[in-house]
Amino acid sequence: MQPSRSIMINVTNIRKDFPILNREVNGKPLVYFDNAATSQTPQQVIDVIVDYYSNYNANIHRGVHALSQEATDKYEQARQTIQRHFNAAKAHEIIFTSGTTHGINLVANGFSSLLKKGDEVIVSAMEHHSNIVPWQMLCERTGAILKVIPMSLEGELLMDVYHNDLLSEKTKIVFCNHVSNALGTVNPIKEIIDAAHKVGAAVLIDGAQAAPHIIADVQALDMDFYVVSAHKICGPTGEGVLYGKEEWLNKLPPYQGGGEMIAEVSFEKTTYADLPHKFEAGTPNICGGIAMAAGINYMNAIGFDNIASYEHELLEYATAQLLAIEGLKIYGTAKEKTAVISFNIGEIHPYDIGSILDKLGVAVRTGHHCAQPIMDFFKIPGTVRASFSFYNTKEEIDVMIAALQRAKAMLE
Amino acid sequence: MTIKEIQADIVDEFSMFEDWMQRYEYMIELGKSLPIIQEQYKTDDNIIKGCQSKVWVHADLEVDKLVFTADSDAIITKGIIAILIRAFSNQKPQDIIDADTNFIDEIGLKEHLSPTRANGLVSMIKQIKLYAIAYQTQLG
Numbered sequence: 001m002q003p004s005r006s007i008m009i010n011v012t013n014i015r016k017d018f019p020i021l022n023r024e025v026n027g028k029p030l031v032y033f034d035n036a037a038t039s040q041t042p043q044q045v046i047d048v049i050v051d052y053y054s055n056y057n058a059n060i061h062r063g064v065h066a067l068s069q070e071a072t073d074k075y076e077q078a079r080q081t082i083q084r085h086f087n088a089a090k091a092h093e094i095i096f097t098s099g100t101t102h103g104i105n106l107v108a109n110g111f112s113s114l115l116k117k118g119d120e121v122i123v124s125a126m127e128h129h130s131n132i133v134p135w136q137m138l139c140e141r142t143g144a145i146l147k148v149i150p151m152s153l154e155g156e157l158l159m160d161v162y163h164n165d166l167l168s169e170k171t172k173i174v175f176c177n178h179v180s181n182a183l184g185t186v187n188p189i190k191e192i193i194d195a196a197h198k199v200g201a202a203v204l205i206d207g208a209q210a211a212p213h214i215i216a217d218v219q220a221l222d223m224d225f226y227v228v229s230a231h232k233i234c235g236p237t238g239e240g241v242l243y244g245k246e247e248w249l250n251k252l253p254p255y256q257g258g259g260e261m262i263a264e265v266s267f268e269k270t271t272y273a274d275l276p277h278k279f280e281a282g283t284p285n286i287c288g289g290i291a292m293a294a295g296i297n298y299m300n301a302i303g304f305d306n307i308a309s310y311e312h313e314l315l316e317y318a319t320a321q322l323l324a325i326e327g328l329k330i331y332g333t334a335k336e337k338t339a340v341i342s343f344n345i346g347e348i349h350p351y352d353i354g355s356i357l358d359k360l361g362v363a364v365r366t367g368h369h370c371a372q373p374i375m376d377f378f379k380i381p382g383t384v385r386a387s388f389s390f391y392n393t394k395e396e397i398d399v400m401i402a403a404l405q406r407a408k409a410m411l412e
Numbered sequence: 413m414t415i416k417e418i419q420a421d422i423v424d425e426f427s428m429f430e431d432w433m434q435r436y437e438y439m440i441e442l443g444k445s446l447p448i449i450q451e452q453y454k455t456d457d458n459i460i461k462g463c464q465s466k467v468w469v470h471a472d473l474e475v476d477k478l479v480f481t482a483d484s485d486a487i488i489t490k491g492i493i494a495i496l497i498r499a500f501s502n503q504k505p506q507d508i509i510d511a512d513t514n515f516i517d518e519i520g521l522k523e524h525l526s527p528t529r530a531n532g533l534v535s536m537i538k539q540i541k542l543y544a545i546a547y548q549t550q551l552g
Contacts, residue, residue, distance in 0.1 A: 026432070349486035351464040359432050367464045381485055382464060410437060411487060 008306040014391050017042040017298075021391065028361025031396045036181055036340050036387035037365055038231045039212060041295075045234055048294040052287040060286055061277075075286050078293035079276070085296050086226065087217045088243055092275040095242040095249070096289050100208040101130040103227030103242035104175075106279060107204050108134035110252030115172055117143030122166050122201075124176040125151045125377065126183060129370040131175055131206050144172070151377070155183040155332035163195055171201040178210035178226075182371040182385065183332025184340030186210070190221055197222065202248060208232055212389065213311060213338045215304050218243050230288060235295030239288030242279070249275050256281040307390045311339040314388045318397045325404060331374075331383055339388035342369070345404070348411045350384045356407035357384075362400050415507055418499050419515040426519035435520055439491030446494040447501070449481040460535045465489045467532060471543035477502050478547055480540065492521070492533055500540050505551065508544035513537055 015021050018040050023030050032040060052074075058067035060075050076091070083091045097103045115121070121135055121144050139146045149162045157176075167174075174196045179186050193203045204225040207216055211228040218226050223243065230239035244252075254261055254272055258281030263271040272278045299307065318341055322328055327346035344350060354366030367382040368375045375382055386400060413421075429435045449458070453470040460467040465486035472479045480501040484490045499515070500508050516533070 349465055349489075351486040352488045354464075355488050356436065359436070381466070410433075410440060 009302065009310045009390060011310075011391065011393055014302065015393075017044060018391055019043060019046070025361045025363070026359050029399075031362045031392075031399050033386040033388060033392065033396070033400060034363045034365050035212070035389040035392075036184075036209060036232075036385065038237065039234050039389055040391065041236070042234055042298050044298050045236070045291050045294045049236065049287055049291050052290055057287070059283055071286055074290050075284075078289045081293035081296060082241055085215065085300070086243055087219050089219060090246060093243055093246055093249065095244060095276045095279045096284050097227070097240045097242050098238050098285065099229040099231070099240035100206060100227045103225075103240060104131055104204065104206065105134050106242055106255040107225050107227075107244070107252070108138045109255050111173055111202075112138055112141050113253055114251065115142040115144045118170065119144040119172045120147055120166075120168065120170040121145070122147045122149060122162070122171055122174040122196075124149045124157055124187065126155065126157070126180040126185065126187075126371065126374055127175070127177060128181050128206065128208070129372070131177060132373070135175060145170075149176070154334055155180065155185045155374075156334045157185075157187055159188065159191060162192070167195055167199050167201070169199055171196065171199050173202045173204065175204040175206065177206040177208070178216060179207075179213070179338050179340075180332065180371070180374075181209045181340070182342055182369040182374045182383070183334065184209075184337040184342070184387075185332055185334040186214070186336035186338060189216075193222055193224075209338065209340075212299075213304075213308055224248050230292035230295060233292075233295050234298050235292040236285075236288050239285050239292050241292070246275065249279070252279075254278050254281070258282040302390060310390055311388055314392055314394065314397065315339040315341070317394050318386065318388065318400075321397060321401045322404075325401070325408065327408075328404075331378055331380070340385065341387075342383040342385045344380060344383055345408055346412065348408070350382045352411050353384050353404065353407050356410060357400070357403050360399075360403040360406065362403045364400070415499055415503055415511040419511075422495060422499065423515050423518045429520075432520070436488065436491075439495070440487050441491075442494040442498075443484075443487045443490030443492075446483065446490050447481045447497060449483045453481070454483060460532050460539050465532075467493065467536060469493070469536065469539050469543075471540075471547065473505075473547050473550075476504055476551065478505055478508060478544060480543075489532075493536060495519075495521075496533075496536055496540060500544075505544040505548035509541060509548060 020040050056067050056070040058071045060072040079094050080091050083094050088094055121139060123135055125148050147166050150158045176187055176192055178189055189205050196203045202224040207226050207228040211233050216226055224245050226243040228240055231237040261273050261278050261281040263273045322343060329344055331342040350366040354364055357364055365385045369385060449468050449470045454468045458468045458470055465484050467484045467489060469482045480497045482493045
């Protein structure tokens with residue numbers, strides 16, 4: 001028999017690190033279950049942000065003065081922290097972005113010069129809009145064809161279709177999320193990547209939803225591109241990274257023109273800077289990069305194995321409690337999933353449930369979660385989504401269940 | 413009754429409630445009594461695009477007054493529309509154009525007026541006013 005896994009995590013102490021968890025909403029203690037949208041920020045990261053603006057705020061890379069040197073050092077150390085976290089071979093394979101969406105657009109835009117009419121691009125059926133629209137735009141520009149990996153009612157990708165019907169010599173790039181934001185499904189990305197490489201296609205994996213729960217080893221997975229956002233992993237909004245294999249980053253043209261990304265400029269010709277600066281035009285979110293690394297350090301100090309097993313415990317507990325509510329249906333029941341539960345109760349509109357829960361201090365997300373194709377697939381207007389983090393507790397889940405019972409009684 | 417009188421009535425009714433629960437329960441009741449739009453008017457053209465719940469609003473001119481019917485797939489949203497329709501239906505277009513909507517604030521639903529709220533109350537009011545402007549132009 002396994003010992004209680006929650007012993008590995010001291011939630012009481014962890015919660016003390018998050019000042020926001022002490023506040024009230026509508027006169028009730030906040031129960032924050034919208035972690036898949038954004039994670040909360042520990043004091044350790046807030047301190048780093050305050051320290052940056054209090055002590056060494058300066059523009060980086062070109063300044064000869066002390067503050068600029070300090071800021072540059074801290075920013076480049078942050079890049080190395082992130083490099084180590086994802087086990088990238090080189091620090092310059094880590095490109096700072098404004099977040100996952102920026103990273104996807106950077107790659108999609110770069111591929112517009114590599115694709116021609118008749119080439120094929122494959123996307124999964126459970127993508128976030130941010131991982132559908134840039135590729136649709138790319139296909140419109142280049143005449144490439146967009147193909148979709150379908151999914152089962154459980155919310156798992158139909159890998160047979162991918163292998164047998166979709167992948168071919170015409171496939172140039174495949175993109176898929178590591179974890180679905182709407183359903184929590186953990187996708188078999190190693191299988192997706194290996195098969196794509198056999199036909200010479202590149203793969204972009206959207207790691208936004210995976211990063212809070214799983215460390216992706218980009219070398220072990222033979223990743224071409226991996227994109228994440230800082231604000232899902234205890235960091236600030238407006239910051240993220242694109243990991244790109246060096247050979248791919250060298251093949252892609254720059255995304256935006258501006259300062260920082262150039263080596264030499266004349267009106268006849270500009271030569272671009274080396275990686276990573278080629279993709280980092282303009283003054284970056286310096287504090288954001290440094291704080292992102294602080295968030296990663298914070299989570300690593302707790303340990304991702306501990307986080308994953310504790311969150312799994314919360315997921316199992318919440319799933320059992322939710323299923324005990326009459327008429328409640330869970331969408332996304334894949335064998336491998338993160339601590340995300342999408343559900344509806346009978347015919348009640350998710351918006352109505354979310355509104356009542358908010359009044360009771362429980363923050364969940366309602367709607368289509370920017371994944372309308374998934375909602376169309378299940379023929380529903382949307383879902384209520386509760387997503388858990390390592391600072392949540394079973395007691396909070398009990399509060400949500402009681403709130404749901406109350407909402408159900410009011411709305412039915 | 414004028415729009416102002418009806419709004420004052422609504423404010424009176426809501427002032428009897430002690431907490432949000434009672435307000436919401438009343439809104440849900442109102443939602444159930446909403447004058448439902450005919451199916452033929454539940455078209456994409458008549459949808460007010462909020463992020464989360466769908467809202468359809470239709471207006472008919474009966475002699476010199478506008479009569480509104482509506483529907484939504486969310487019951488709280490239906491309650492909000494029912495309040496709006498009670499305030500603005502069966503009124504002359506010019507009066508609808510001239511009316512203010514401060515009563516929403518007074519009945520404790522101010523939070524729904526924020527443009528970031530997903531229920532589109534602001535868009536609903538705008539749509540009702542747009543109908544009024546369109547029919548006023550037609551009436552000359």
